[in-house]
Amino acid sequence: MIVAVASGKGGTGKTTVAVNLALARKGEVAFLDCDVEEPNAYLLLQPEITASEPVSLPVPVFAADRCNRCGRCVELCAYNALALVRKELMVFEGLCHGCGGCVHFCPTGALQERRREIGVIERGRAGKVAFAHGKLRPGEALAPPIIKALRRDTAAGTVTVIDCPPGTSCPVVQAVRGVDYCLVVTEPTPFGQHDLEAVTRMLEVLDVPCGVIINRADLGDDAIESFCRDRGIPVLGKIPFDRAIARSFAAGTPFIRAMPAWKQTFARWWGEIEGAVARARNRGA
Structure with a gap:
């Protein structure tokens, strides 16, 4: 199961x-x-990194003596990574997919x-958690190839939690x-509702x-709940604006360790996720 x-x-x-x-999950995860x-889950999980793997993309290399300047490659490139300027082919590697x-x-x-190397994947462990994260090299624009490579770490039969990038882009x-x-985390503000939609x-x-x-x-109104109710989206639970939670985060400690009573809440959320x-799967069978 992948969440x-x-x-x-x-x-x-x-x-x-x-x-x-x-x-909060029992057993290996x-x-x-x-x-x-900007990966930052490692600040809370504090894994011991034991392996590193570069991620690269194939990019074109131009041999001028073989080119007939037909422009076919420029026409084909959907990302404008190639340009024919004064009969010379220019390759913009940062745009190449x-x-x-x-x-x-x-x-x-x-x-x-x-x-061309664009980033790296690092793997390790934090107790029962098999950890991996990707790092896009500074100045690079293409995150999806690293995420695609990282997703290959998902093993059949393993419960996997994915911390996604924010937003709704590629x-x-x-x-x-x-x-x-997918568990969607939001906040009771107009911006939160807009982005939740x-x-x-x-x-x-x-x-x-x-x-x-x-x-x-507890900071906003009930607009988020009304939105979810109107669209049939379940609200699994709420987390209050709690100074103790903020304090544990600032200390780099997951708050279920600082406040063990929250384990029961997360266990209940796991039960609702598994049921959904x-x-x-039954509907798709």
């Missing part, structure tokens, strides 16, 4: 919920921090491929696609069942 934890914006408490959810532009189309369709073999879609359930629309398109956790629930996953 993603997402949010429409940064700062809602997504990583806090994801980490505590993983720690895998944790993937797919927020590769590594699809290989230009190399495949070049009629003269003027384009070959080389590997990296989030890559992190969420194909999961069994965007996330739930995305999950509907991806056909991923979801539920909502309202963080800092079972119902979704």
Whole structure:
């Protein structure tokens, strides 16, 4: 079972919920921090990193003596990573998505491929948690290839928690696609509701069942609950704006360790998630 934890914006408490959810699970659990532009779950889990693997993309290399300047490669590139300027081909590696189309369709073999490193995946353990996170190199723009490589760490039969990037853009879609359930963390503010609407629309398109956790629930009104009720989205629970929770986070301690009573709450949320996953699988059978 793979459970993603997402949010429409940064700062809602997504990583806090994801980490505590993983720690509340009985037995072994895998944790993937797919927020590769700024991974920070390691600050709470404090894993011992034991392995590192570079992630690279194939990018085209231009051989001018073989090129007939037909422009076929430029026409094919959907991301404008190639440009023919004064009969010279320019390659913008930062825009290249590594699809290989230009190399495949070049009629003269003027384009070959080389590997360009864009980031790294680090793996380790934090007690019962098998941990992995991705790190996008500074200055790089393409997070999805690292997330795709990180998702390969999902083993059959293993309970996996994915800490997604914030928002609803391509990296989030890559992190969420194909999961069994998505737990959406939001907050009771107009911004929180706006971004929750965007996330739930995305999950509907991806056909991923979801539920909502309202963080800092005692600060706002009941607009989030009304929205979820109108759309049939279950609210699994609420987390109050609690100084003790904030203090434990500032100390780098998951709050179920500082306040063990929360383990029962997260265990109940796990039960609701498992029930929703079972119902979704029965409908698809």
